[in-house]
Amino acid sequence: MTCTISPTDRMLLTAGGVAGILFCGVATYGIMTRPGFDLQRHAVSNLSLGDGGWTMVAAFIGSGLLTLLCAIGMARVLVDGRGRRAIPILIGLYGLGLVLAGIFPPPACCGFPAGTPDDQLPIMTPGAIVHSIAFMIAFSSLIIACFVAARRLSGRGSTISLAAGISMPLLVGLGMANIVAPGVAFFVATLIGWAWLAVLVMQLADATSASVESVAASQA
Numbered sequence: 001m002t003c004t005i006s007p008t009d010r011m012l013l014t015a016g017g018v019a020g021i022l023f024c025g026v027a028t029y030g031i032m033t034r035p036g037f038d039l040q041r042h043a044v045s046n047l048s049l050g051d052g053g054w055t056m057v058a059a060f061i062g063s064g065l066l067t068l069l070c071a072i073g074m075a076r077v078l079v080d081g082r083g084r085r086a087i088p089i090l091i092g093l094y095g096l097g098l099v100l101a102g103i104f105p106p107p108a109c110c111g112f113p114a115g116t117p118d119d120q121l122p123i124m125t126p127g128a129i130v131h132s133i134a135f136m137i138a139f140s141s142l143i144i145a146c147f148v149a150a151r152r153l154s155g156r157g158s159t160i161s162l163a164a165g166i167s168m169p170l171l172v173g174l175g176m177a178n179i180v181a182p183g184v185a186f187f188v189a190t191l192i193g194w195a196w197l198a199v200l201v202m203q204l205a206d207a208t209s210a211s212v213e214s215v216a217a218s219q220a
Contacts, residue, residue, distance in 0.1 A: 005077055005205060012073025013201040016091070019066035020194030023098075026059035027187070036112050039183040044190065045106040045131065050113025053105075060102025067095030070201060077204060083148040090145035091197070097138025104130040142193050143168050149200055157203045164196035 030047040031039055037047065047056035071092035078084040107122035122128065146165030150158045168189045175185030 009073050009076050010205055012069050012076065013205050014070075015066040015073065016070030016201045017198040019063040019070065019095075020198050022066065023059050023063040024191060024194055026055055027190075030056055031187075036114050038112075039187060040181040041110045042112050042183050043106065044183065044187050045101060045135070046108070046112050048102070048105050049108055053113070057102045057105075060098050064095045064098030064100075064102060067098060067197075068092055070197070071095060073201075074204065081152055083152040086148045087145055087152070090141045090148065093141035094138045094145070097134045097136075097141065100134035101131050101138065104128070104134065106131045139168070139172070139189075139193075142197075146196060153203065157199075160196065160199055164192055168192055 027044045027047060030052070031037060031044070034047060034050075034052060045056070045060075047053060048060065071088045071094075074091060075085075075088035078087060104127040107124060107128040108116045109120050109122040110116070111118040111120075124132070143165055146161045146168070150161035150165060152158075153161060171180070171185045171189040171192075174180040175182035175189075
């Protein structure tokens with residue numbers, strides 16, 4: 001007898017992978033096409049500003065909402081074991097942080113968007129402060145989730161989660177110290193985070209399916 005998780009749960013989990021494709025795809029397109037944007041000088045969130053900025057705003061909010069759906073899926077399938085409560089909550093906070101970062105824009109600076117003086121430093125308006133707080137909530141929650149997942153999973157899954165949890169804050173630290181261009185460091189850390197989430201949802205779906213099949217076989 002073969003059983004799998006419900007189609008609804010699988011769709012909810014898959015939303016996390018779709019969120020990553022949406023965010024990274026829109027961000028990459030903006031990096032390559034937006035006039036005046038330089039990843040060496042600007043953070044990806046600055047793509048939310050100026051003409052065409054609505055696309056990045058939509059990516060933030062859309063990917064955040066999809067991540068929240070993914071967190072709901074995790075809460076439905078993680079019924080026991082380590083991190084069964086913490087992982088969905090942390091991923092939910094990541095999604096919430098993305099939504100807030102999309103609603104509240106970052107500060108213009110360093111010549112972007114067009115018309116901004118090259119020497120202008122970020123002006124931390126109330127909206128920009130909320131954006132920064134949302135970013136910290138989202139990124140911190142994702143990093144903590146990596147370590148919680150590393151304790152729950154075994155073998156390759158645990159190693160991948162641990163590597164992601166270490167590399168993301170390391171890259172952010174290198175960017176803040178200007179050892180690596182901040183925009184580049186933050187974007188690579190973002191790519192790692194989304195890739196990790198995609199791998200995690202696949203592992204959870206496979207593990208849940210295997211668990212259900214094992215129960216079904218014992219009852220056959």
